Amino acid sequence: MTDVTTEAPVPGARIPAERGTSTRLAANVLDVFVRSIVPVLLALVAGAILLLALGRNPLTFYGDIWKGGIELGAWQDSLMRAAPLLLIAIGLTVVFRANIWNLGYDGQFLLGAALISGLGPWIVTREPLWFALTVLFLVAGAAGAAWTIVPAALKAYYGTNEIITTLMMSFIGVGVANILIKGPFQDPTVNIPETRVLPLDKMLPSIPGTRVHVGVLVAFAAVIVVHFVLTRTSFGLRLQVLGANPRAARHMGVKLPRVIVMSFLVSGFLIGMAAAADILGIWGYVRSNWNPAYGDTVIPFVFLARLNVLALVPYVLFYAVLSTGGDLATEHANLTTDFLLVLVALILIFMTLIEYFGRRRALGTSYLTPGLRQSLRVPWRTTSKAAAE
Amino acid sequence: MSEVLTRTFMTALVSGGILAGVPLMFTALGETISERAGVLNIGLEGMMLVGAYVGFVGAYYGHTVYIGFLTGLLGGAIASLFMVVLCVRLGLDQIVIGIAITLAGEGITSVLQGAQFGTTYPRLGAPPTVAIPLLSRIPVIGPSLFDQPLIVYLGFTLVGVVAWIFRRTNIGLNLRAAGEKPEALDAAGVSVVATRSWAALVTGCCAGVGGAYLSIVGAGTFTPFMTQGQGFMAIVIAMLARGKPLWVVFGSFLFGICLSIATALQLAGIDVSVDVVNMLPFIAIIVALMVFARRSYLPPALALPYVRGAR
Numbered sequence: 001m002t003d004v005t006t007e008a009p010v011p012g013a014r015i016p017a018e019r020g021t022s023t024r025l026a027a028n029v030l031d032v033f034v035r036s037i038v039p040v041l042l043a044l045v046a047g048a049i050l051l052l053a054l055g056r057n058p059l060t061f062y063g064d065i066w067k068g069g070i071e072l073g074a075w076q077d078s079l080m081r082a083a084p085l086l087l088i089a090i091g092l093t094v095v096f097r098a099n100i101w102n103l104g105y106d107g108q109f110l111l112g113a114a115l116i117s118g119l120g121p122w123i124v125t126r127e128p129l130w131f132a133l134t135v136l137f138l139v140a141g142a143a144g145a146a147w148t149i150v151p152a153a154l155k156a157y158y159g160t161n162e163i164i165t166t167l168m169m170s171f172i173g174v175g176v177a178n179i180l181i182k183g184p185f186q187d188p189t190v191n192i193p194e195t196r197v198l199p200l201d202k203m204l205p206s207i208p209g210t211r212v213h214v215g216v217l218v219a220f221a222a223v224i225v226v227h228f229v230l231t232r233t234s235f236g237l238r239l240q241v242l243g244a245n246p247r248a249a250r251h252m253g254v255k256l257p258r259v260i261v262m263s264f265l266v267s268g269f270l271i272g273m274a275a276a277a278d279i280l281g282i283w284g285y286v287r288s289n290w291n292p293a294y295g296d297t298v299i300p301f302v303f304l305a306r307l308n309v310l311a312l313v314p315y316v317l318f319y320a321v322l323s324t325g326g327d328l329a330t331e332h333a334n335l336t337t338d339f340l341l342v343l344v345a346l347i348l349i350f351m352t353l354i355e356y357f358g359r360r361r362a363l364g365t366s367y368l369t370p371g372l373r374q375s376l377r378v379p380w381r382t383t384s385k386a387a388a389e
Numbered sequence: 390m391s392e393v394l395t396r397t398f399m400t401a402l403v404s405g406g407i408l409a410g411v412p413l414m415f416t417a418l419g420e421t422i423s424e425r426a427g428v429l430n431i432g433l434e435g436m437m438l439v440g441a442y443v444g445f446v447g448a449y450y451g452h453t454v455y456i457g458f459l460t461g462l463l464g465g466a467i468a469s470l471f472m473v474v475l476c477v478r479l480g481l482d483q484i485v486i487g488i489a490i491t492l493a494g495e496g497i498t499s500v501l502q503g504a505q506f507g508t509t510y511p512r513l514g515a516p517p518t519v520a521i522p523l524l525s526r527i528p529v530i531g532p533s534l535f536d537q538p539l540i541v542y543l544g545f546t547l548v549g550v551v552a553w554i555f556r557r558t559n560i561g562l563n564l565r566a567a568g569e570k571p572e573a574l575d576a577a578g579v580s581v582v583a584t585r586s587w588a589a590l591v592t593g594c595c596a597g598v599g600g601a602y603l604s605i606v607g608a609g610t611f612t613p614f615m616t617q618g619q620g621f622m623a624i625v626i627a628m629l630a631r632g633k634p635l636w637v638v639f640g641s642f643l644f645g646i647c648l649s650i651a652t653a654l655q656l657a658g659i660d661v662s663v664d665v666v667n668m669l670p671f672i673a674i675i676v677a678l679m680v681f682a683r684r685s686y687l688p689p690a691l692a693l694p695y696v697r698g699a700r
Contacts, residue, residue: 338503
């Protein structure tokens with residue numbers, strides 16, 4: 001049984017104590033730098049080479065990203081873009097910690113988005129605004145959570161590979177969202193398949209003095225709450241043990257199906273909330289076939305942050321700037337915004353490469369939970385069978 | 390009247406099923422090979438897209454579909470080289486790299502298409518077909534089954550060849566051992582890494598041809614994101630086929646029919662929402678997974694990098 005690759009112990013433990021704390025600190029800083037920042041830098045360099053090959057000037061391109069993402073108040077747009085990205089990223093962190101792959105984020109997100117943009121215009125005129133917006137956040141979260149039930153149950157009770165089931169449910173979710181938008185939620189006054197637009201004064205209010213809507217605060221609050229739950233509660237511990245070693249979790253008395261289903265539900269709920277923050281904060285409506293595919297782009301950062309919710313914040317803010325500025329930069333360079341997908345893929349590749357060399361040179365702990373590679377099989381049944389043999 | 394209706398409907402369904410099923414068949418066959426060898430290719434979607442784009446460009450500038458399929462094959466192979474080097478050789482995480490290949494494939498083909506053709510989508514002519522005498526005159530299924538581009542017959546032949554390789558040859562035995570018990574293969578003196586590398590490379594070729602078929606024969610043009618999840622469907626088909634190439638054919642055409650049922654219904658005069666129909670294959674897969682949840686089979690060493698001597 002090649003189940004668990006040996007991981008280095010906690011960072012710092014491998015450095016002999018007599019070398020002194022300053023060396024240890026320097027080594028830790030270097031460790032964090034190499035593992036967490038170098039992949040991003042390498043990806044940007046490789047992206048620059050790619051831009052050169054396409055006959056674009058990489059310096060202007062990255063300059064445009066700075067201009068469009070930071071300067072002249074654009075940082076406020078970046079901050080607003082960060083809200084849904086952050087919520088999705090922490091949603092993914094929760095399941096990834098349990099070594100479960102929820103790749104159905106697109107369906108969960110769009111279903112939440114379609115539901116609240118359909119119900120939104122109706123409910124905001126009838127109820128007090130704070131109540132209506134809270135309800136809409138919860139509705140979106142519930143929709144996202146509901147969409148994970150089938151993969152969660154299949155994974156928990158039959159051990160079906162959740163990569164496949166979540167992806168399939170995602171495609172179905174996107175379809176259902178489109179049907180809702182073209183059918184019951186269609187704005188009767190226009191010919192384009194889109195929902196009715198929320199009035200500006202009925203959307204999420206701005207933080208005084210800025211254009212930034214309060215959805216950003218919701219996202220940051222969620223960061224703190226989820227960080228607390230993951231690191232300070234027994235549920236967080238159970239998730240982590242399940243992720244590290246399902247067999248150990250079973251011996252510890254963890255009810256695996258329950259933890260699997262719970263982690264799926266929490267993840268789906270957070271991803272649904274992301275839709276609420278985006279729709280109620282920025283767009284106010286949904287058009288059919290709209291799919292920002294936020295989830296695809298945050299995955300590398302979830303890993304780079306070592307499945308740590310607090311560490312996610314700088315990464316997501318970085319990508320929010322890249323993405324907001326990227327709209328301008330790709331337009332100036334006459335490229336499609338899909339160029340950013342290439343950058344994200346490059347970050348993923350460099351990240352795993354550095355992880356590989358890091359493992360070889362024992363550069364501290366890995367970003368992957370040790371049991372990650374087992375996720376493809378029935379997590380505890382096969383191991384228990386192997387144990388019985 | 391209803392006679393004619395069912396006949397046009399059936400013909401459209403069968404030919405549409407073939408048209409949509411062939412790329413799935415190629416890709417799922419490739420996935421079967423690599424899954425058996427213990428390599429999970431989540432990046433199939435990206436490889437298909439690269440194959441579709443490169444194949445289209447090849448056919449567009451080379452003026453024959455054969456150059457197109459050849460370049461598509463090469464494109465898929467190059468995309469799978471990432472998998473070979475990073476996952477098989479270096480033992481990096483197959484899922485993370487697979488996601489990266491899918492994202493990179495989506496991004497790079499969309500960027501190149503935009504850079505090269507802008508917002509125009511040049512079209513290719515209809516590919517030449519080879520009609521098999523007599524058989525192609527059978528009503529309903531004749532023209533749709535036996536009057537196809539050469540590549541379709543090659544695909545069916547390939548399925549037979551792969552099935553034969555799996556069952557009767559040493560190569561097949563090595564492939565299966567690489568997925569079931571790599572230690573045993575290593576002990577027998579065969580390189581696990583080399584076996585898996587070839588398997589992953591062949592998978593890339595198959596996915597490339599599948600993608601090229603999608604753009605050259607299926608659509609006649611390349612549009613970004615044109616695979617629409619077919620790479621993932623192929624993974625599911627391979628999973629449900631439990632490593633049996635003949636089941637791959639069956640599954641592919643079942644899903645091909647699911648994909649083409651919309652056009653057939655429209656031809657028969659029944660108007661259904663495109664969204665509903667697009668969801669059908671995925672609903673079918675979820676139902677299939679629910680029903681056969683316990684029976685889908687994956688080799689024990691799937692997605693585990695092989696490290697000699699590791700416990």
